[in-house]
Amino acid sequence: MRTILFILQKEFIQIFRNKTMLPLIFALPVVQLVVLVNAATFELKNVDIAIVDYDNTSTSRQLISHFDASPFFNVAMVPSTDHGMTALLDNSADVILTIPADFDRELRRENAGSVQFLVNAIDGMAAGLINVYASSIVQGFHQEIITGWFDIASGGSGLPVQITHRFWYNPNLIYSIYMLPGILVILVTVIGMFLTAINIVREKEMGTIEQINVTPVKKYQFIAGKLFPFMVIALFEFAFGLLIGRLFFNLPILGSLWLLFLVAFVFLLVALGLGLFLSVISSTQQQVMFTIFFFLLMFILMSGIFTPVESMPQWAQNINIINPFVYFMKANRMILLKGSGFMDVLNDLAALSVYAFIALGFAVWRYRKTV
Amino acid sequence: MNTQTDNKPIIAVRNLVKKFGSFTANDHLTFDVHKGEIFGFLGANGAGKTTAIRILCGLSAPTSGELTVAGFDVYKNADQIKKNIGYMSQKFSLYDDMTVWENIRFYAGIYRMRRKDIREKTADLLKKLDLEPVRDKLIAGLSVGWKQKLAFSIAIFHSPAIVFLDEPTGGVDPVTRRQFWEMIYEAASNGITVFVTTHYMDEAEYCDRVCIMTEGKIIAMNTPSKLKEEYDTDSMDEVFRKLARNVET
Numbered sequence: 374m375r376t377i378l379f380i381l382q383k384e385f386i387q388i389f390r391n392k393t394m395l396p397l398i399f400a401l402p403v404v405q406l407v408v409l410v411n412a413a414t415f416e417l418k419n420v421d422i423a424i425v426d427y428d429n430t431s432t433s434r435q436l437i438s439h440f441d442a443s444p445f446f447n448v449a450m451v452p453s454t455d456h457g458m459t460a461l462l463d464n465s466a467d468v469i470l471t472i473p474a475d476f477d478r479e480l481r482r483e484n485a486g487s488v489q490f491l492v493n494a495i496d497g498m499a500a501g502l503i504n505v506y507a508s509s510i511v512q513g514f515h516q517e518i519i520t521g522w523f524d525i526a527s528g529g530s531g532l533p534v535q536i537t538h539r540f541w542y543n544p545n546l547i548y549s550i551y552m553l554p555g556i557l558v559i560l561v562t563v564i565g566m567f568l569t570a571i572n573i574v575r576e577k578e579m580g581t582i583e584q585i586n587v588t589p590v591k592k593y594q595f596i597a598g599k600l601f602p603f604m605v606i607a608l609f610e611f612a613f614g615l616l617i618g619r620l621f622f623n624l625p626i627l628g629s630l631w632l633l634f635l636v637a638f639v640f641l642l643v644a645l646g647l648g649l650f651l652s653v654i655s656s657t658q659q660q661v662m663f664t665i666f667f668f669l670l671m672f673i674l675m676s677g678i679f680t681p682v683e684s685m686p687q688w689a690q691n692i693n694i695i696n697p698f699v700y701f702m703k704a705n706r707m708i709l710l711k712g713s714g715f716m717d718v719l720n721d722l723a724a725l726s727v728y729a730f731i732a733l734g735f736a737v738w739r740y741r742k743t744v
Numbered sequence: 745m746n747t748q749t750d751n752k753p754i755i756a757v758r759n760l761v762k763k764f765g766s767f768t769a770n771d772h773l774t775f776d777v778h779k780g781e782i783f784g785f786l787g788a789n790g791a792g793k794t795t796a797i798r799i800l801c802g803l804s805a806p807t808s809g810e811l812t813v814a815g816f817d818v819y820k821n822a823d824q825i826k827k828n829i830g831y832m833s834q835k836f837s838l839y840d841d842m843t844v845w846e847n848i849r850f851y852a853g854i855y856r857m858r859r860k861d862i863r864e865k866t867a868d869l870l871k872k873l874d875l876e877p878v879r880d881k882l883i884a885g886l887s888v889g890w891k892q893k894l895a896f897s898i899a900i901f902h903s904p905a906i907v908f909l910d911e912p913t914g915g916v917d918p919v920t921r922r923q924f925w926e927m928i929y930e931a932a933s934n935g936i937t938v939f940v941t942t943h944y945m946d947e948a949e950y951c952d953r954v955c956i957m958t959e960g961k962i963i964a965m966n967t968p969s970k971l972k973e974e975y976d977t978d979s980m981d982e983v984f985r986k987l988a989r990n991v992e993t
Contacts, residue, residue, distance in 0.1 A: 386846055387839065
């Protein structure tokens with residue numbers, strides 16, 4: 374234990390003497406969270422819609438006014454569908470709405486009109502959303518005119534099934550409070566993993582690790598001495614990120630903070646353990662940076678931060694069994710946003726514990742004092 | 745000069761072989777080093793000196809051979825050996841971003857010295873080396889000569905039975921080299937066995953006994969004076985040249 378204390382003392386001296394360290398610890402999370410959380414959003418705003426109105430009646434204008442009133446759409450009138458296509462091509466429009474000439478007449482006569490949406494679907498996700506938003510506007514319009522024309526407001530709805538919904542856990546569908554826990558996971562991992570990995574490889578490059586290897590320091594003491602300081606920094610970073618979330622994004626913290634930090638701690642054992650393992654098998658900073666970059670990119674994009682894990686193909690979900698990010702990403706959001714308790718995240722916690730054991734075991738095993 | 749010899753060698757090496765693939769870096773080395781000796785390992789670059797010293801320190805595993813260091817078997821008791829040796833590599837290896845005092849405290853600490861002893865011994869050491877004014881300066885700011893002296897002092901700070909020095913005087917001026925050897929003598933007079941590699945032949949004169957290597961093999965081993973007698977010359981440089989000629993023919 375005393376040996377570990379001496380190693381820790383040395384590590385902390387070196388970490389805090391490094392001039393880039395404090396800005397890294399304090400500035401990085403603020404910038405990343407504020408920029409990324411606001412930028413990485415699937416909420417659609419400012420969709421450019423080009424509307425072609427061949428009907429030109431009060432009814433068609435009523436429909437157009439619905440789009441005008443929506444905060445999501447910027448309306449531009451174009452004289453023909455061809456003009457609309459041009460706008461679609463040069464990106465000045467995301468969607469074209471064509472209202473046919475007999476729209477009003479058919480609607481009055483048969484209570485069934487048709488309009489056409491042409492959506493730029495290069496980004497499939499956005500196209501889907503545009504379609505949903507636009508359709509719901511048309512539906513709202515439909516409801517309004519049949520209520521007005523046939524005066525059945527007193528008798529009930531014009532549509533046979535009335536759907537009422539409420540969004541739980543994030544009632545206003547604020548994207549930032551969904552993204553923030555995810556970005557925070559990436560942030561603490563990147564900081565913890567890179568710092569740990571680079572630290573050991575740097576000792577290799579400087580030759581100082583050899584000096585340690587001729588001392589009676591035990592392998593686990595060395596690994597513990599390298600793990601602990603960066604664990605402290607990463608957990609601090611996590612707390613700092615939560616604070617920023619609370620202050621700037623009004624992030625709800627519904628569950629137990631103790632549980633949250635327990636899960637974060639076990640996850641970081643995995644992340645730092647992997648960083649340690651990769652650094653003991655690498656001999657230069659370049660090598661270790663590239664290997665970590667490879668794993669991080671894979672793990673992060675598959676973790677469910679942007680796209681739900683459940684909608685990934687089966688093989689991808691199978692790969693995700695060994696992706697530690699999946700468990701933490703999920704548990705983190707559950708505890709923060711839903712207030713899930715210990716039993717709810719037990720499976721994730723157990724998976725992470727097994728992973729931590731393996732990652733750290735490999736790191737200690739592969740660290741050779743004798744080559 | 746300390747030439748006392750014990751019956752039991754403090755380092756005993758029998759048929760040490762180290763191969764890297766098909767290349768044999770150490771080819772059946774056999775030698776003993778006695779307690780308190782200054783034992784020099786001489787040879788040109790690439791002769792296999794560093795390989796041998798790294799094996800003795802437990803940094804590299806031998807391919808075959810029997811080795812005991814400080815009475816412990818290299819294969820079975822590597823950790824016991826590590827408690828009893830000090831090592832200074834040819835690559836400078838103190839922490840540049842820590843102060844003189846922090847470096848001493850760290851290394852002494854991981855050799856399990858007590859904090860009180862560390863403080864007292866550090867005060868003595870800094871006084872002796874005239875390093876008191878730079879106690880709290882970063883290592884990065886010291887001259888090469890001072891770094892080397894400090895690295896040596898730290899290598900023997902925990903009073904090991906043996907200290908291994910791998911080309912300790914590379915890249916320093918003659919005056920500093922002279923001072924460095926004075927430190928080595930002092931360590932030897934305190935009972936520390938010194939195992940040193942060098943390719944400076946004049947430094948061979950300072951050793952109690954030398955072992956000359958070429959191409960992974962030991963080609964001569966004796967005291968410098970006996971070697972000079974044998975090869976009928978008055979400098980180790982000449983001895984080495986004559987030996988090298990013998991190998992080539």
